[in-house]
Amino acid sequence: MADPWQDAMDHAVALARKAGTLVRDAVQNDMKVMLKSTSVDLVTQTDQKVEKLIIESVTKKFPTHCFIGEESVAAGEACVLTDSPTWIIDPVDGTTNFVHGYPFVAVCIGFAVNKQLEFGVVYSCIEDKMYTGRKGKGAFCNGEALLVSDQKDITQSIVASEFGSTRDPEVMDKVFSTMRKVLCLPVHGLRGAGSAAINMCHVAAGSVEAYYETGIHCWDFAASAVIVLEAGGVLMDVEGGPMDLMSRRVVAANCQVIAERIVKEIDAFQPTRDDAA
Ligand code: LIP
Known part of the structure; x- marks a missing residue:
């Protein structure tokens, strides 16, 4: 049977790559740093721009889908996971790293239906590593299958x-x-x-x-x-x-x-x- 969410996952990968390019370019430039919950909880215009880009693009392609996005929640939107197909977005995970040029920064897109996670895309954009996982179909990094360590001690x-x-x-x-x-x-x-x-x-x-x-x-x-x-x-x-x-x-x-x-x-x-x- 064809995967009902393949199209959504392909779109998430393409969007994460596009967003990652934007994040990578922004690391080179001066940025305006703002604060959220505490003086060490940082946010930049790039976080906001990337989340907007992802939500606008997904809305065009999948108009009935819902969102939980870090910056939308910071701006006052509810953080509620319903049974509807929901995109869970962190536009820049590792914002402090991003601000300081510490090279672990990721665009994260999770996708849940009936409150169950179906796929996840994490693009570590400075390292150019695209991690993906699809329920029942394995996890990959730049196309190579991932396997956890077999250490038990x-x-x-x-x-x-x-x-x-x-x-x-x-x-x-x-x-x-x-x-x-x-x-x-x-x-x-x-x-x-x-x-x-x-x-x-x-x-x-x-x-x-x-x-x-x-x-x-x-x-x-x-x-x-x-x-x-x-x-x-x-x-x-x-x-x-x-x-x-x-x-x-x-x-x-x-x-x-x-x-x-x-x-x-x-x-x-x-x-x-x-x-x-
Ligand atoms: C960050 C996390 C980090 C955690 C911070 C923060 P952000 O996410 O990835 O591991 O320690 O509290 O939540 O704010 O950069 O998206």
């Missing part, structure tokens, strides 16, 4: 995480305490690309065994969630149990054993959910 692993976009001392205490515990398992190393999506693509590609973070948003990880699963990985909530796209928390790992081992070390907290009214 956390002490032989690299784990990725981030410091996030808040500097609330209570949150920072939990972030550091968790990092300390994970490091002292011990693991081979702790890494962070500065982009949730790229960290998760590194799990899918087998270069890190796991990634966890609390405080991210659905647009940061919807697209890469499909890529991790299709590369053979697992997704979990930071307290164990199923991953919840609106919860702002995720553990992505190469296997269940490693995901569960990390969950044991996490000092969990619950930020305001993405779908809180």
Whole structure:
């Protein structure tokens, strides 16, 4: 049977590439940096321009489809995932990297129907790496199939995480305490690309065994969630149990054993959910 969402996925890949060119060009130029939720939560005109480009183009081609976009939500739109085909967009994941010219910046497009993720496209545009995942059909980077690491021993692993976009001392205490515990398992190393999506693509590609973070948003990880699963990985909530796209928390790992081992070390907290009214 023909794939009902192939056309949408092809369009997402083409749009991510176009948007990525725009982002890459903008890195060379002076940019106006604005602030969102905190003084370390940055946004630029490029974030806004790229999201507009994607939404306008998708609306023309698929007029009935819905959107959850990082910058549209920042501008006051609701963040509600319905059963309708929905494009979940992070125009620039790793905005801080983008502002500083740190080379991990991704255009992320996730797509869900009946609240189930169908495909994800993450274009790491400075590296020119196009990651894609289609439910039931595998994950790829520049056309090469992706496979998670086969490591089952956390002490032989690299784990990725981030410091996030808040500097609330209570949150920072939990972030550091968790990092300390994970490091002292011990693991081979702790890494962070500065982009949730790229960290998760590194799990899918087998270069890190796991990634966890609390405080991210659905647009940061919807697209890469499909890529991790299709590369053979697992997704979990930071307290164990199923991953919840609106919860702002995720553990992505190469296997269940490693995901569960990390969950044991996490000092969990619950930020305001993405779908809180
Ligand atoms: C960023 C994430 C990063 C996380 C930040 C932020 P943005 O996304 O990818 O991993 O630590 O809090 O959410 O804001 O650059 O799209």
